[in-house]
Amino acid sequence: MSKFKYDIAFKAVVIGGSAGSFQGITRMLSEIPDDFEIPIIMCLHRLKHVRNGFVEALSLKSIRPVVEPYDKEPIKKNKIYLAPSNYHMSVELGNTFSLSTEDMINNSRPAIDVTLSTAAYVYKSKCVGILLSGANKDGALGMKRIKDRGGVTIIQDPTECMIATMPEAAMAITEIDHVLDVQNIISYLKGLNKYLKGIKV
Amino acid sequence: MQEEIEISELRKLTEIVKEHRGYDFTNYAMSSFKRRILRVLELGKFSSVEQLIRKLKEEDGYINEFLEEITVNVTEMFRDPSFWRVVRDHIIPNILLNHNTVSIWHAGCSSGEEVYSMAILLKEMGILNKAKIIASDLDRTILERAKKGEYSIKNMDLNQKNYIRFQGVGNLSDYYTVSNGKAIMDKSLIEQVSFREHDLVRGMVFNKFDIVLCRNVMIYFNQTLQNEVLKKLHESLFKYGYLTIGSKESLIWCDIANKFIVVNNEEKIYKKIRE
Numbered sequence: 273m274s275k276f277k278y279d280i281a282f283k284a285v286v287i288g289g290s291a292g293s294f295q296g297i298t299r300m301l302s303e304i305p306d307d308f309e310i311p312i313i314m315c316l317h318r319l320k321h322v323r324n325g326f327v328e329a330l331s332l333k334s335i336r337p338v339v340e341p342y343d344k345e346p347i348k349k350n351k352i353y354l355a356p357s358n359y360h361m362s363v364e365l366g367n368t369f370s371l372s373t374e375d376m377i378n379n380s381r382p383a384i385d386v387t388l389s390t391a392a393y394v395y396k397s398k399c400v401g402i403l404l405s406g407a408n409k410d411g412a413l414g415m416k417r418i419k420d421r422g423g424v425t426i427i428q429d430p431t432e433c434m435i436a437t438m439p440e441a442a443m444a445i446t447e448i449d450h451v452l453d454v455q456n457i458i459s460y461l462k463g464l465n466k467y468l469k470g471i472k473v
Numbered sequence: 474m475q476e477e478i479e480i481s482e483l484r485k486l487t488e489i490v491k492e493h494r495g496y497d498f499t500n501y502a503m504s505s506f507k508r509r510i511l512r513v514l515e516l517g518k519f520s521s522v523e524q525l526i527r528k529l530k531e532e533d534g535y536i537n538e539f540l541e542e543i544t545v546n547v548t549e550m551f552r553d554p555s556f557w558r559v560v561r562d563h564i565i566p567n568i569l570l571n572h573n574t575v576s577i578w579h580a581g582c583s584s585g586e587e588v589y590s591m592a593i594l595l596k597e598m599g600i601l602n603k604a605k606i607i608a609s610d611l612d613r614t615i616l617e618r619a620k621k622g623e624y625s626i627k628n629m630d631l632n633q634k635n636y637i638r639f640q641g642v643g644n645l646s647d648y649y650t651v652s653n654g655k656a657i658m659d660k661s662l663i664e665q666v667s668f669r670e671h672d673l674v675r676g677m678v679f680n681k682f683d684i685v686l687c688r689n690v691m692i693y694f695n696q697t698l699q700n701e702v703l704k705k706l707h708e709s710l711f712k713y714g715y716l717t718i719g720s721k722e723s724l725i726w727c728d729i730a731n732k733f734i735v736v737n738n739e740e741k742i743y744k745k746i747r748e
Contacts, residue, residue, distance in 0.1 A: 342722060342725070343723065362502075370692060371719075372505045374508065374545050390504045
C-alpha cells in the first residue's frame with residue numbers, strides 16, 4: 273500500500289530548482305523507473321552564458337538523456353526536458369514548448385515561474401509541480417498557479433534543502449500537498465508511474 | 474494586478490488591433506503574448522482588457538506605445554559570441570568569393586545591438602564599406618532607438634564580455650563614447666545601414682539579400698505564422714544566401730525546411746538551396 277493517493281493520469285511533472293538542487297535532481301533522474309513515461313519538464317537556474325555542459329552533466333546518470341527543447345518542439349511521453357540557457361520556457365496549448373527572450377523574471381532567465389505557470393494553465397489538474405532547494409523566490413508563484421488550477425504541489429523538505437528560501441516562499445503563498453525529502457519524492461514518482469501503467473498500487 | 478486573461482478576451486483584442494490599427498497578432502505564440510498583455514495592463518494601470526481595447530480603438534496615437542510594450546526588446550551585442558565568430562570566419566568570406574558586396578537584412582532588429590555587432594565585425598574585417606545593410610522592425614519607437622545607438626552603461630558590461638568571447642581585434646570601447654551614463658555608439662558604423670519600418674507579418678518582400686538575420690524573432694509566432702514568415706525570408710534570399718535564426722530555434726517543423734540546408738547546426742545557420 274502506497275502512502276500516496278493516485279487518482280489522476282498526470283500529463284506532466286514540472287520541476288523547479290536552483291542553488292543546491294543539482295544533487296537532488298540527478299538522484300531523481302537516476303532512481304525513477306526506466307519506463308517512467310510522463311514527460312518531466314525541468315526549469316533550473318543556470319549560468320546564462322554557458323550554453324553547453326549542463327544538460328550533459330544531468331544526462332550522465334539519468335535513466336535517459338535530458339534534452340533542451342527547440343522552440344515549438346512537441347512535448348512527448350518518455351522524455352525529460354530542461355529549459356535552455358538564456359531563454360524562458362513555456363508550455364503552449366497544443367502541448368508544445370515555446371521559448372522567449374523576454375526580460376529576466378526574479379532575476380532569472382529561464383524563470384521557474386514561467387514554466388510552472390504555463391504548465392498549470394495547459395495541464396490544469398493533471399500537473400505535478402515540484403520545487404527544490406534554491407536561494408530566491410522564483411517558482412513560488414508558479415506553484416500557486418498549479419495549486420489554483422487543481423494540480424499537485426510538492427516541495428523538497430526545507431530541512432533537507434541546502435538553501436530553503438525557494439520552497440519556503442512557495443509554502444508561504446500556497447497550499448503544498450506534500451513536503452518530502454528527495455527519497456520520498458522518488459517514491460512518489462514511482463507510484464505515479466505504476467498507477468499510470470495500470471498496476472494496482 | 475490581473476493574473477489571468479481569457480483566450481476570448483485576447484481574441485477580441487487582436488481583432489480590434491487588426492481592424493483598427495492594421496497589425497495582426499492573431500498568430501503570435503499564446504503564452505508570451507498573454508504575458509505581454511498582462512504587462513501592458515499593469516504598466517498602463519488598466520483595470521480590464523476591455524479598458525485596454527477601448528483605448529486602442531479610440532486613441533489614434535496609442536498604438537505606437539502599445540507596440541513598444543508588446544514587442545520583446547531584450548537583446549545583447551554579440552549574443553552567442555560563437556555565432557558571430559562563424560559569421561566572420563566562414564559566412565562572410567564565403568559570400569565574398571562570389572560577390573563584391575555583402576547585402577544584409579536584420580529582420581526584427583529591435584534596439585539595434587545586433588546591427589552594431591555586425592557593423593563592428595565588418596569594420597574589423599575591413600569591408601564595412603562593401604556592405605549594404607537594412608535593419609527593420611515593426612515598432613518605430615524602437616527603430617529610433619536603434620538609429621540613435623545609445624545604450625545604458627549597465628548593459629555594456631555584458632556586451633563587452635560577449636565581445637571578448639567573440640575575439641574581436643580591439644576593444645568594444647573603441648566603438649563608443651560615454652556620456653551621462655550612456656554608451657553612444659560611433660555613428661560611422663551605421664552609415665551603410667538603412668533603418669526601415671517593416672512588419673514581418675503583413676509586410677511584403679522588398680529586396681534580396683546574401684544574409685538574413687532573424688534571431689529570436691519567430692519564437693514569438695505560432696507554427697502557422699512561422700511558416701508564413703519563413704516563406705518571406707526564403708524569398709528575400711539570393712539562391713545560396715544564408716538564413717540565421719536563434720540558437721534554440723529550428724526549421725524542422727516548417728513546411729519549406731527542404732529548401733534550406735544546414736550550414737552550421739550549433740549556430741543555426743542555414744543556406745537556401747532551392748527557389
